Amino acid sequence: MSLADRLAAARESAGHELVEPTPLTERMSQLGKQDRIEEIKGTVHAELLQQLGPQLYDADMDHDELAERVHAVLAEVLGAQEKPLSHRDRARATQEITDDILGYGPIEPFLRDPTVSEVMVNGAHQIWLERDGRLETTAARFVDEAHLRRTIDKIVSRVGRRVDESSPMVDARLPDGSRVNAVIPPLAVDGSALTIRKFAADPLTAEDLVANGTLSPGAHDFLAACVRARLNVIVSGSTGAGKTTTLNVLSSFIPADERIVTIEDAAELQLKQDHVVRLESRPANIEGRGEVDTRDLVRNALRMRPDRIVVGEVRDASALDMLQAMNTGHDGSICTVHSNGPRDTLARIETMVLMAGMDLPMRAIREQMASAIDLIVHQTRFKDGSRRVTHVTEVERMEGDVITLQDVFVLDRPGGDLVPSGLRPKVVEKLEYAGVVVDPALFVPGRRA
Incomplete structure (x- = not known):
């Protein structure tokens, strides 16, 4: 018996009284x-x-x-x-x-929602969001795999990228700068995976980072002085720790009368200065030709009369070219590196320099790093979703075969305060030479930074 017949029979047996829908x-x-x-x-x-x-x-x-x-x-x-x-x-x-x-189908409302920081699509029928650093699932769905693939194709084609069986992974960006990664079958076993890390239309300012606890007021003043004095800064941290946001904020301290060249895999930095040249790497075409990687762009940037070079992320042999640039008069460079701590940051850069295949002695690489890098700003994302700078570390000098590091500010405990270590950093001399003055009280032990 059909559903309609069962409902009719139920009404008849109830004396034609109204039967509430089940x-x-x-x-x-x-x-x-x-x-x-x-x-x-x-x-x-x-x-x-x-x-x-x-x-x-x-x-x-x-x-x-x-x-x-x-x-x-x-x-x-x-x-x-x-x-x-x-x-x-x-x-x-x-x-x-x-x-x-x-727009982009069922994920369009989440891209408009300012409380959503990341959208993750695991196949056509599963969409997850990140809000306030925590994951949550949604009832939204794509109709089928073809619907999801059409959306991915729309995103990547607008920035000159492609994704197909011969090139099943792609990095791209939305017009607002949000970072997009897509992986399609056969690499994605359960259907295409789409990850969008949203970039705020109104990017966070240095004051915002202080207000939400990512930075302390003292660390903010010290880092602003270091950028103005043209020190070379590495922003390190794990995936999703907020490195790009911090890089954007540090770049805002660069004086407006300097020429800045930015280099990224997918352009997402939002610098407010007037004189900014934005470069973006390019993958190979369907014939396997035409690739322009970060290393090519770093080398080319040196011929563009930059006052500052800002690299969205150093992840390959371009690390060697960045060190060369920092050591040949291009002071004030800023870039990000994936790592688990300040010491690990140096190990990562060392490994990436070796990827260049130059067969350099280990000591020579470390001397280059000790000479080129002035500060490491390490950021961590905690389990409660908060993102905080945990170390502002000075790179000092070589002692034997080891590069010595000194913490200037350090997070006293998870969820705690970024406090001064009590040690006066050597870079203060560089600041004074550049005519930039910092308050010595910033480094007083026991004082909240």
Whole structure:
């Protein structure tokens, strides 16, 4: 017996009294409604493709004009339905179709939500979010794998990247600078994986980092002085620790009358100075040609008369070129490195220099690092989701075959305060030589920095 027959029999046995819908009937109704909305979305999409064609995916197409055309076709198709949708369902269908055509489908609302910092798609039917450093799942879904792949293709094609079976991994960015990583089958076993690390439209300032506890006021004043005095700074930390945000803040201390060249895999830095040249690496094309990596860009930047070189992330043999730049008059360079601590940062850079294949003696590499790097700012993301600078460490000199380090500020405990170590850093002499004055009280032990 069908569901309708069972419901009719139930009404008859109850003397034709009204029978409240059961949870099963409600779910069936919702599923039917969802199927109808998906059918309408498919009809609208087909109509849009017929009327607008490639304009839907044209990166040069004016967004407002495209939105106007999409809404016109959408109103026409919805108005032609034999069974008109309710006002609520019509509004929902309009929003979902608009997000799908003009945005990025079911993840579009999360990209607009300022409380969401990261969106993670694990296959078509599982979407996770990060809010306040904590993960949560959502009820949003892609229709199927093809729907997810269309969204990925839309994102990567707009920045000149591609993803297919021959190149199944890609790094890209959204127009607002948010970082995108996508992995598709066969590498992603359970369906395409899409990760979007959002970059705030209004980036955090140095004052914001002090207010939320990432930096202390004293460490803020010291780092601002070091950047103005053209010291070379490495920002280190694990994935998701907030290195790029801190790099952005440190770059804001660079004087406005200097020429800055930024080098990134996916352009996301948002510097406010007027004289900024932004360079972005490029992967190889489908023939395996045309790749321009970070190392190529660092070497080229040296010929562009930079006052400062800012590298989004050093992860390969470009570390050697960065050290060379820092040691040949390009002071004031800032970059990030993945590592677990200040000492580990030096080990990572050492390893990356060896990747250049120059067969340099270990002592020569360490002497280059000790001479080039002035400060390491190490940042950590804690289990409660907070991100804090845990060490501001000075790179001093070589003693035997070891580079000596000295903590200037250190986090006294997890969730605690960034306090001065009580040691006066040697770089104060460099600050004085550059005409930058810092308050000696910043380094007084027991004083909150």
